[in-house]
Amino acid sequence: MTLVEGWVSAACGAGATAGQEAVVAAGEALLVRWAEPQRHYHTVDHLAAMLSIVDTEGGSDPVRLATWFHDAIYDPRSPGDANERESAALARTELADLGVPEPVGAEVERLVLITAGHVVAPGDGDGELLCDADLAVLARPPAEYDAYAAAVRREYAHVPDELFRIGRAAVLQSLLDLPALYRRPALAERWESPARANLRRELNALTA
Structure with a gap:
């Protein structure tokens, strides 16, 4: 299954009512975002690795x-949690446009x-899985971790x-x-x- 096929499966499984062509186009547009030139770690490879763990x-x-x-929105020059907030807002809008039920869109935004x-409330299984997948790179063998840090x-x-x-250093300590x-x-x-x-x-x- 290609990434876009996986996207279509997830969107339709979540209740999207838009036509197949619109759902496919939305997935392809997201892949364009993930391939932007300012990205070196937060790339399609990162997306694919996370999706593999989630699956x-x-x-x-x-x-x-x-x-x-x-x-989906990633600008290294943005302050604080701006990228996450903008990505969450994009999710809410895009999923609504595809006819995904509002409660599902709200959950994806959350x-x-x-x-x-990466602070997850006890019992939040979906939040746990998403964060575990996002941080999986931290546990890679040292050479792969170093390549991630360099990226x-x-x-x-x-x-x-x-x-x-x-x-x-502040991020690592947090x-x-x-x-x-x-x-x-x-x-x-x-x-x-290992992480x-x-x-x-x-x-x-x-800090040496």
Whole structure:
């Protein structure tokens, strides 16, 4: 199944009433966003990796749609959680245009907003899965983690080294301060320790 075919399946499964052509066009337009030139990590590869985890873990259609939208708007120069807020608003509008029921659109919007800080309320299974998939890269082998970190640096090439080190260190520390990086027990068992080791290693390099 191609990415767009997966998008169509999720949108229709979530209740989209628009015609097939409109649903396909919406998915293709999202892929264009994910391929923008300012992206080096937040790319189609990141989207595909997340969708693979969501599918493997039996995620719902709203989680699949939230995956598509969670970085649909991505400008490294935007302040704070602006990208997540704008992506969430885009999700609400686009899904409404496709005839997805309002409660589903609201849920997708809510899920996208969670990715700003990756703080999930107890019992929020969909939020847990989306955030676990989004942070999966942190648990990759050191060389792959380093490639991810280098790609993030390229996205922020406009930021001077000293300011980048300060900002990146704050992000890494905020992740380390989370009670748990991963919420799903099977994923946490595999990913928590290597992810924290990678984060500490990068943080130490930035602050040495």
